[in-house]
Amino acid sequence: MASLAFWNPIACIIAFVVLVAIIYLFRSRGQKKYKKGTAQTQIFLSGEKPPDAEQRHIRAHNIYWGFFQALKQYYDPTIKAHTGIINDYIIWFITLVAVTAVILFIVWLT
Amino acid sequence: MHTLVAHSAILIIAIPLLAAFLTPLISRVSKKARDILVIATLVFVEFLVIILAKDIYLNGIHIYTLGASSPSLTIPEHYMVPVRIILEVDAMSIFMGIISATVSLAATIYSISFMKEETGGDRFYTLLLLLVVGMLGLEFTGDMFNMFVFLEILSISGAALAAFRTRFADALEGGFKYIVISAVGALVILFAIGIFYSQYNLLNIAALAQAMQYTMLDKIALALLAMAFTMKLAGVPMHMWAPDTYSVAPAGTTPMIYIASQACLYGLFRTCFTLYGVTLNTATIGWIVIIIGVLSMFVGVTMAVHQSDVKRLMAYHAISQSGYMLLGVGVGLAVLGNPEALASYGREAMSGGIFHIINNALYKGLLFLTAEALFFRLGTRDLNKMGGMCRNMKYTSIFFIIGALAISGIPPFNGFTSKLMIYESVYRFNPILSVIAMLVSIITLASFTKAFQAAFTGPALPQYKDVKEVPKPMLIGMGILTIIIIFFSLFPGLIVNSIVNPATDALINQATYINAVMGGL
Numbered sequence: 001m002a003s004l005a006f007w008n009p010i011a012c013i014i015a016f017v018v019l020v021a022i023i024y025l026f027r028s029r030g031q032k033k034y035k036k037g038t039a040q041t042q043i044f045l046s047g048e049k050p051p052d053a054e055q056r057h058i059r060a061h062n063i064y065w066g067f068f069q070a071l072k073q074y075y076d077p078t079i080k081a082h083t084g085i086i087n088d089y090i091i092w093f094i095t096l097v098a099v100t101a102v103i104l105f106i107v108w109l110t
Numbered sequence: 111m112h113t114l115v116a117h118s119a120i121l122i123i124a125i126p127l128l129a130a131f132l133t134p135l136i137s138r139v140s141k142k143a144r145d146i147l148v149i150a151t152l153v154f155v156e157f158l159v160i161i162l163a164k165d166i167y168l169n170g171i172h173i174y175t176l177g178a179s180s181p182s183l184t185i186p187e188h189y190m191v192p193v194r195i196i197l198e199v200d201a202m203s204i205f206m207g208i209i210s211a212t213v214s215l216a217a218t219i220y221s222i223s224f225m226k227e228e229t230g231g232d233r234f235y236t237l238l239l240l241l242v243v244g245m246l247g248l249e250f251t252g253d254m255f256n257m258f259v260f261l262e263i264l265s266i267s268g269a270a271l272a273a274f275r276t277r278f279a280d281a282l283e284g285g286f287k288y289i290v291i292s293a294v295g296a297l298v299i300l301f302a303i304g305i306f307y308s309q310y311n312l313l314n315i316a317a318l319a320q321a322m323q324y325t326m327l328d329k330i331a332l333a334l335l336a337m338a339f340t341m342k343l344a345g346v347p348m349h350m351w352a353p354d355t356y357s358v359a360p361a362g363t364t365p366m367i368y369i370a371s372q373a374c375l376y377g378l379f380r381t382c383f384t385l386y387g388v389t390l391n392t393a394t395i396g397w398i399v400i401i402i403g404v405l406s407m408f409v410g411v412t413m414a415v416h417q418s419d420v421k422r423l424m425a426y427h428a429i430s431q432s433g434y435m436l437l438g439v440g441v442g443l444a445v446l447g448n449p450e451a452l453a454s455y456g457r458e459a460m461s462g463g464i465f466h467i468i469n470n471a472l473y474k475g476l477l478f479l480t481a482e483a484l485f486f487r488l489g490t491r492d493l494n495k496m497g498g499m500c501r502n503m504k505y506t507s508i509f510f511i512i513g514a515l516a517i518s519g520i521p522p523f524n525g526f527t528s529k530l531m532i533y534e535s536v537y538r539f540n541p542i543l544s545v546i547a548m549l550v551s552i553i554t555l556a557s558f559t560k561a562f563q564a565a566f567t568g569p570a571l572p573q574y575k576d577v578k579e580v581p582k583p584m585l586i587g588m589g590i591l592t593i594i595i596i597f598f599s600l601f602p603g604l605i606v607n608s609i610v611n612p613a614t615d616a617l618i619n620q621a622t623y624i625n626a627v628m629g630g631l
Contacts, residue, residue, distance in 0.1 A: 007527065007530065007602070009521070009522035009527075009599055009600050009601075009602065010600065012521050012522035013522060013600070016522075053497075053498075053568075053569035053570060053571055053572060054497075054571060054572070056568070056569050057497040057498070057568035057569055057571065058563065058564075058568065059493075059494045059497075059564060060418045060493035060494050060496075060560060060561070060563075060564035061418055061494050063560045063563065063564065064415060064556065064560060067415075068416060071412075074412070075412075075416065078409065078412070078413065079413075079416070081347075082350055082413070083350075084350070084354065086286075086287050086290050086291075086351075088350070089287070089290075089291060089348065089350050089351055090290070090291070090294055092347045092348050092350070093291070093294065093295075093337060093338075093341050093348050096337045096340070096341075096347070096348060097298070097333050097334060097337045097338075100332075100333040100336060100337055100398060101329065101330055101333035101334075103394060103398065104329040104332065104333060104391070104394060104395070105326070105329060107391050107394045108326070108329060108391070
């Protein structure tokens with residue numbers, strides 16, 4: 001596996017462990033005297049009451065909305081092609097068999 | 111031990127077949143005894159696969175002729191060609207066998223807790239063991255007709271498992287779609303076998319490969335076989351059945367049905383490399399495989415990132431990952447007739463693609479199990495309804511993170527290693543293909559970031575405050591795959607040198623496969 005000669009996962013693990021140790025060191029030097037269950041551990045939103053947990057959670061359909069909008073011209077026909085109809089699946093198969101056979105035949109002729 | 115090794119190829123198929131039909135009988139006596147029988151069967155199959163693999167890596171191709179006075183007697187006296195059923199297990203076959211046996215064992219352990227809350231456990235385990243028989247038989251057979259038979263066993267049991275939860279309409283639909291595409295695919299494969307038989311009076315793969323003339327009819331047979339196997343492995347644009355089926359299969363059966371699709375990938379490779387080999391125009395068929403691979407990678411991942419159903423998301427990623435395997439092995443196929451290019455980067459590309467099969471089987475299997483764990487506890491597959499699960503399902507969260515990092519090709523996980531091999535070697539064939547593969551990997555990471563954020567992070571949702579971690583057998587099933595992923599991540603060189611490169615060489619060296627049966631005739 002000559003191409004992987006430079007790749008050493010053990011070194012990567014050691015680097016990760018060192019990184020975790022540094023993070024732990026920083027974290028351990030943080031404030032320890034806060035009081036649980038008081039305003040010190042509550043969400044602060046400029047004095048406003050924070051919304052309920054269900055409303056605070058960003059749902060899956062909101063993530064990458066901009067990405068899908070930007071690629072609308074790609075996504076609209078691609079999703080439309082996924083009809084869910086088994087007849088269409090078989091048509092794709094027959095088309096691919098025919099195209100492959102024709103390609104092999106043309107290459108054989110040339 | 112010597113006798114066990116000598117008969118291991120047939121025992122690997124026969125033991126789960128026998129256990130499949132014993133399961134309903136033992137189930138009438140004791141459900142616990144049935145569970146023990148199923149697990150013990152798969153543990154023994156795993157053991158047999160390992161000792162057979164060791165024998166193959168030491169002594170070369172393992173031949174088993176059924177009905178002969180000696181298992182190695184492939185051609186009967188007074189005959190010029192092999193007529194008996196022959197199992198021919200080379201390094202590529204056993205590589206696939208290792209994947210099938212390992213994932214099946216982990217998935218079955220995972221399924222035990224799930225089945226305690228379902229009815230019809232005896233039928234479930236019968237079907238599950240028949241699926242194992244279908245996979246291993248397809249991978250070990252040296253005969254085209256038996257390949258068709260095992261494909262049928264695999265398809266029927268897979269469809270029945272997909273539709274197992276008959277109370278869900280989408281399960282019936284998923285099972286129905288799987289059986290329709292499988293039946294059409296199998297019929298087309300049978301037609302291609304008929305073409306071979308009409309021309310050569312042969313069914314044995316090695317004998318056919320030796321006799322292959324690459325006539326016009328052989329080209330039609332190649333198109334039929336290649337596309338039928340590609341549809342079964344869910345290559346784009348024949349992939350649309352996969353999300354419908356994978357998303358509805360219960361418990362641990364989704365990874366198994368997925369591995370069954372990988373067995374069809376083996377069928378495609380065996381057809382192109384061994385049955386046809388250099389007699390065909392490898393550059394043309396290689397490019398066809400590459401194009402399907404690139405389409406699978408790109409369409410699969412872009413559709414995955416758009417999903418809100420966690421199992422459909424996983425299913426589209428399964429399609430996308432198959433694209434990497436097709437790309438890597440397709441490059442090897444495209445340069446098969448060019449020894450210089452094959453030695454320079456073709457073999458490396460193939461090794462990358464083949465290494466990706468086992469890596470993907472492990473982390474994709476793990477991810478399917480984590481998705482089913484979410485469904486098991488939350489009763490929904492909809493990511494929009496999930497959140498904060500890392501508080502309630504700590505171990506499942508860790509398994510998900512490991513699987514997600516591995517599939518996204520993040521170092522030091524095993525997915526990175528096989529993808530790196532593909533990127534490097536494919537770049538030398540065509541840089542654009544390599545860039546597309548890297549782009550797909552980035553979108554894969556984005557997709558799993560979305561899934562993790564939606565399901566596991568965020569505030570604790572009140573409706574899920576009582577949700578607990580999944581039962582221990584489900585954790586053990588996921589744990590087995592995680593441990594293997596970590597091992598593969600730490601020692602990629604060992605895996606590539608010991609099982610991947612021999613599998614690559616087995617595909618490239620068509621003559622060795624032919625001579626093992628034909629004996630230089």
